[in-house]
Amino acid sequence: MKKILIVVASQVEILPQYRQPGNDFYSLQQYGIHADILISGPGAVPTVFALSRAADAYDIIINGGIAGSFTEQLPLGNVVLIDSDSFADYGVDDNGTFRHIDNILPPLQKALPLRELVNPYTIKPNTKLLGVRGITVSTVSGSNERIAMIKRSWDAQVETMESAAVFYVCLKLGKPFFCLRAVSNYVEPRNRKNWKIDLAVQNLWNELDLLVSYLNTL
Numbered sequence: 215m216k217k218i219l220i221v222v223a224s225q226v227e228i229l230p231q232y233r234q235p236g237n238d239f240y241s242l243q244q245y246g247i248h249a250d251i252l253i254s255g256p257g258a259v260p261t262v263f264a265l266s267r268a269a270d271a272y273d274i275i276i277n278g279g280i281a282g283s284f285t286e287q288l289p290l291g292n293v294v295l296i297d298s299d300s301f302a303d304y305g306v307d308d309n310g311t312f313r314h315i316d317n318i319l320p321p322l323q324k325a326l327p328l329r330e331l332v333n334p335y336t337i338k339p340n341t342k343l344l345g346v347r348g349i350t351v352s353t354v355s356g357s358n359e360r361i362a363m364i365k366r367s368w369d370a371q372v373e374t375m376e377s378a379a380v381f382y383v384c385l386k387l388g389k390p391f392f393c394l395r396a397v398s399n400y401v402e403p404r405n406r407k408n409w410k411i412d413l414a415v416q417n418l419w420n421e422l423d424l425l426v427s428y429l430n431t432l
C-alpha cells in the first residue's frame with residue numbers, strides 16, 4: 215500500500231459523510247479510502263506551511279478541491295487534472311500592465327519559477343480526466359476588469375487559490391503529486407448563486423476514490 219495524503223483547503227471540499235468537524239488531519243480508512251486527509255486552510259501560505267510539515271511521511275500527495283473555470287468548454291462539475299500552474303498575481307501593477315515578479319527580480323539560485331510550475335509525473339490514472347493549465351491567485355477573480363487582466367496575462371483553463379502552492383512544495387521535495395480540481399463556478403463577475411459546490415464536491419470525491427484505489431494497485 216502507498217502512503218497517500220489528500221490535501222484540501224477547507225471542510226467544504228470534503229464529501230459531507232467524510233467530514234470530521236474540528237479535526238484537520240485524519241485517516242479516511244473508515245470510509246473505505248486508503249489515504250489520510252489534511253485540511254490546510256485556504257490560500258497558498260497555509261497550504262505551503264501545512265503540506266511542508268506533513269509531506270515527508272507520504273509517498274504521493276493529492277491536492278483535491280474546487281476551482282473556477284475560465285471556459286464554458288469546461289462545464290460546472292467537470293473534474294480536471296492540473297498539469298501546470300502559476301502564482302498568477304505575484305508581481306507588479308505597472309500603470310495598469312501586470313508584470314510578473316519572475317520578470318522583475320532575479321531568481322534565487324535554487325528557486326523554482328513562480329510563473330511556470332509543471333507536474334513532471336506522468337502517471338495518467340484515468341484517461342477521462344482532462345489535463346489543464348491552472349493559475350493560482352490570492353483573491354478569487356470576481357470583476358470584469360480583473361478577469362480581463364488575468365485572461366490577457368495567462369492562458370489558463372482553471373483558477374484556484376492553492377494549486378501552485380502544492381506544485382511548489384512537491385517539486386521542491388521531489389514528491390509525486392496530482393492536482394485534481396472539480397469546477398464549482400465560472401470565473402465571472404461574482405454571483406455566488408451560480409456556484410455548484412455540492413455537484414463539484416461529489417464529482418471530485420468520485421475521482422479521488424478512483425485515483426487512490428488505482429495508486430494503491432501500483
Ligand SMILES: O=C(O)c1cccc(C(=O)CC[C@H]2O[C@@H](n3cnc4c(=O)[nH]cnc43)[C@H](O)[C@@H]2O)c1
Pocket residue numbers: 223224226256257279280281282283351353354355373374375376398399400401406411
Ligand atoms: O462566498 C461563499 O459563500 C463561498 C463559499 C464556499 C467557497 C467559497 C470560495 O471562495 C471558495 C474558494 C476556494 O475554492 C477554490 N475556488 C473555487 N472557485 C474558485 C475561483 O473561481 N477562483 C479561485 N479559487 C476558487 C479555491 O481554491 C479556494 O480554496 C466562497
